[in-house]
Amino acid sequence: MDSAGVARDGAKSVPRVMTSSSMTNAMTVDVEDYFQVSAFEDTISRQQWDDVPCRVENNVDRILDLFSRYDVKGTFFTLGWIAERYPALIHKIVEQGHELASHGWDHTRVFHQDRAQFREDVRKTKHLLEDISGACVKGYRAASYSINQTNLWALDELADAGYQYSSSIVPVKHDLYGMPGASRFPFRTAEKGFLEIPISTIPIAGHNVNCGGGGWFRLFPYAFSRWAISSINEKESKACIFYFHPWEIDHDQPRVNGITKKTRFRHYLNLRKTYDRLERLLNDFQWSRMDSIFLNSDVNERSTREVVPCL
Numbered sequence: 001m002d003s004a005g006v007a008r009d010g011a012k013s014v015p016r017v018m019t020s021s022s023m024t025n026a027m028t029v030d031v032e033d034y035f036q037v038s039a040f041e042d043t044i045s046r047q048q049w050d051d052v053p054c055r056v057e058n059n060v061d062r063i064l065d066l067f068s069r070y071d072v073k074g075t076f077f078t079l080g081w082i083a084e085r086y087p088a089l090i091h092k093i094v095e096q097g098h099e100l101a102s103h104g105w106d107h108t109r110v111f112h113q114d115r116a117q118f119r120e121d122v123r124k125t126k127h128l129l130e131d132i133s134g135a136c137v138k139g140y141r142a143a144s145y146s147i148n149q150t151n152l153w154a155l156d157e158l159a160d161a162g163y164q165y166s167s168s169i170v171p172v173k174h175d176l177y178g179m180p181g182a183s184r185f186p187f188r189t190a191e192k193g194f195l196e197i198p199i200s201t202i203p204i205a206g207h208n209v210n211c212g213g214g215g216w217f218r219l220f221p222y223a224f225s226r227w228a229i230s231s232i233n234e235k236e237s238k239a240c241i242f243y244f245h246p247w248e249i250d251h252d253q254p255r256v257n258g259i260t261k262k263t264r265f266r267h268y269l270n271l272r273k274t275y276d277r278l279e280r281l282l283n284d285f286q287w288s289r290m291d292s293i294f295l296n297s298d299v300n301e302r303s304t305r306e307v308v309p310c311l
Contacts (some may be wrong), residue, residue, distance in 0.1 A: 101139030
């Protein structure tokens with residue numbers, strides 16, 4: 001493949017040679033643009049977003065092309081702010097057989113919202129995504145994985161809003177997010193039986209280490225990710241949940257000034273390597289949508305190209 005993600009031989013698809021477990025894992029994309037990340041929220045205000053060059057359309061198009069060539073279907077957790085401005089992008093995602101899910105309206109972290117604000121946010125986003133796509137939005141992912149032990153009420157609100165699952169908790173200790181005591185694997189809440197599907201981690205030296213994507217995928221050598229996912233599949237017989245952002249395949253995105261050295265390191269680290277690593281990941285493992293893997297058998301039996309209306 002060349003750097004633009006085009007097959008050198010001009011082929012439309014790439015034969016996959018599975019070199020690891022044949023278990024199906026969940027491939028997810030958090031659809032937000034580079035200027036919308038939580039680390040930039042004190043540098044680029046939401047009032048400025050419409051004046052900043054937006055690159056999400058081109059980056060998602062590259063992802064859709066990559067997924068198509070490897071015959072991968074995934075789940076796209078999408079901001080309402082993005083969907084409202086780029087409805088054609090939403091149509092592409094759904095028409096190509098991917099699951100459309102909610103990432104909230106404008107990437108406000110849940111612990112910055114009270115219960116009423118969160119309720120309005122998740123319902124507004126779900127309704128918009130469904131109105132644009134015609135598909136039922138079943139899944140939700142909190143901005144920056146901001147559901148933890150202090151706001152588990154959010155899972156009840158999601159159930160009441162008609163969502164069927166969340167993927168918003170990371171069972172790690174981190175300075176920006178995390179719930180170290182949470183289960184590493186899917187669990188249901190006691191009160192409403194709502195399904196939470198945590199991002200994948202692997203225990204090392206008594207601590208859970210994120211092996212589910214994002215900045216960790218860019219930080220660690222690819223061999224670590226491959227080993228960790230294989231270990232979870234083969235030794236624990238569990239599916240992994242992997243995530244990344246469209247801006248992570250975009251090394252040429254505008255550089256943001258006025259940020260800390262830590263933020264600069266975290267955001268820009270190894271952007272040049274992400275696309276090629278993703279190709280290796282798609283080749284080495286089997287991937288599908290969140291709903292196809294974790295929801296009921298009725299969903300599993302449906303074609304991934306079928307748009308399932310909300311009842």
